[in-house]
Amino acid sequence: MGPMIRAASLRGFAPLVRELGGEPDELCRRFGIEPAALESDDALVPITEHDLMLDAAALELGCxxxxxxxxxxxxxxxxxxxxxxxxxxxxxxxxxxxxxxxxxxxxxxxxxxxxxxxxxxxxxxxxxxxxxxxxxxxxxxxxxxxxxxxxxxxxxxxxxxxxxxxxxxxxxxxxxxxxxxxxxxxxxxxxxxxxxxxxxxxxxxxxxxxxxxxxxxxxxxxxxxxxHVDPRTTVGTQVRLAVADLLGSAPASLSTIARLLQTHPRTLQRHLAKEGTTFDAVVDSVRREAAHRYLTTTDLPMTQISSLLGFGEQSTLTRAVRRWEGRSPRAVRRDARA
Incomplete structure (x- = not known):
């Protein structure tokens, strides 16, 4: 799961949207945010969906x-x-x-x-x-x-x-x-x-x-x-960001990431295990979130998205998205636009 933001950031969203003639609950559901989160400052919502909802509301409500x-x-x-x-x-x-x-x-x-x-x-x-x-x-x-x-x-x-x-x-x-x-x-x-x-x-x-x-x-x-523990200090987050930096430009292998973080691959694997994850799981998560962003917020062709994710072939992207989303990349894009 990508980074979150406290729902307090949406304080005032519901009355403002209603004032503009919109339906805040419908907007929330469309972007996968529970409407009840609007009533709880301490609830956590995905920041990507939070921001996409703001951009969509501004466009659709003429504000x-x-x-x-x-x-x-x-x-x-x-x-x-x-x-x-x-x-x-x-x-x-x-x-x-x-x-x-x-x-x-x-x-x-x-x-x-x-x-x-x-x-x-x-x-x-x-x-x-x-x-x-x-x-x-x-x-x-x-x-x-x-x-x-x-x-x-x-x-x-x-x-x-x-x-x-x-x-x-x-x-x-x-x-x-x-x-x-x-x-x-x-x-x-x-x-x-x-x-x-x-x-x-x-x-x-x-x-x-x-x-x-x-x-x-x-x-x-x-x-x-x-x-509160700063997630930026965890090994998992450091690996995520390093993988994101390399994605599409160089192979995000365990040895490469370990070298970037100035540690031994086995040591890196042990730290990730203590945090309840693995290197392959982190890479898969980074690719999944990046794929979702590219498919739902850009018009990039599938071949380019495959390259940006570090996949050698478009068919690899198709199989991965079907595993992540339960549907094809084109269906994910079509549903987002709808």
Missing amino acids: PDLGLRLASWQDITILGPLAVAIEASSTVWEALACASRFMFIHSPALSVGLEPDPRGVPGVLALTYRKDLRESTYSPQGIELGLGLMHRIAVSILGERYGLRSVDVSHAPLSPVGRYVEHFGVEDVRFGTDVAAMRAMSAVLDETFEGANAAIHTRAVAHLTSR
């Missing part, structure tokens, strides 16, 4: 700014226990470090971080928002939801001290540019950038929080550490 609208229904509390640690932080720097460290609790496919200003302006930094495209397909609405929510959280905590200078959106505008200016409150919004980010003066990192409480922050971080 190109759906991601930004959904962000307006949400606040920092969708992050659950992570929100407590962030709000109790002493400075913006400490809060961002905490968010970056524990974002995997919300979804292991998402990450936030501080990076040098992509425009090279001294004294400016970029707060970036990324999705791991090795594990899940790109989603314009999902990216706009994440950016829009980060902005709302920053404003709620810092107010005018936030000092946002500009916003970088990593795709073409989905709505009139004025809609982005309205949501973020800045005139400088650029599109098609290398990464989605909000640019601010680096001095903001030293800004303090009114709700800072060192004791609560320490206890909250200890709770997060004891209750």
Whole structure:
């Protein structure tokens, strides 16, 4: 199974869709998400289906700014226990470090971080928002939801001290540019950038929080550490990502992956066994999820998909998809379009 995301990310989805004349339960079922998940912040849903549903709803309901609208229904509390640690932080720097460290609790496919200003302006930094495209397909609405929510959280905590200078959106505008200016409150919004980010003066990192409480922050971080294991640290996840990097370009053999991870093949197999899996199972899982993404979200020909998955022949793809999905690749694509 691919990476998940807490259903809190869909807070406000049902009333927003109804407001637009749609049926949220029907959309959920179509994308394999239990409608009951909309009522539970802590439920987990597949992030790929979550994002595909947002993109489909925006298109079908004629709402190109759906991601930004959904962000307006949400606040920092969708992050659950992570929100407590962030709000109790002493400075913006400490809060961002905490968010970056524990974002995997919300979804292991998402990450936030501080990076040098992509425009090279001294004294400016970029707060970036990324999705791991090795594990899940790109989603314009999902990216706009994440950016829009980060902005709302920053404003709620810092107010005018936030000092946002500009916003970088990593795709073409989905709505009139004025809609982005309205949501973020800045005139400088650029599109098609290398990464989605909000640019601010680096001095903001030293800004303090009114709700800072060192004791609560320490206890909250200890709770997060004891209750949650970062899946990125498991051997299985490291193998998954290494296989995904090589898929279609080089043979993802046990010896090759072990060499990349700087370990012996037998040692790698032992670690995977302790985690209840095998190397072949991990490779099969990566191929299955990649095949599903290619078949349901692209128009790539079957021969190209076979090559991207590291299959020598299209017939191998056909047999694999029948084993995974119980139907042919063309049927999977046809049903997704329907």
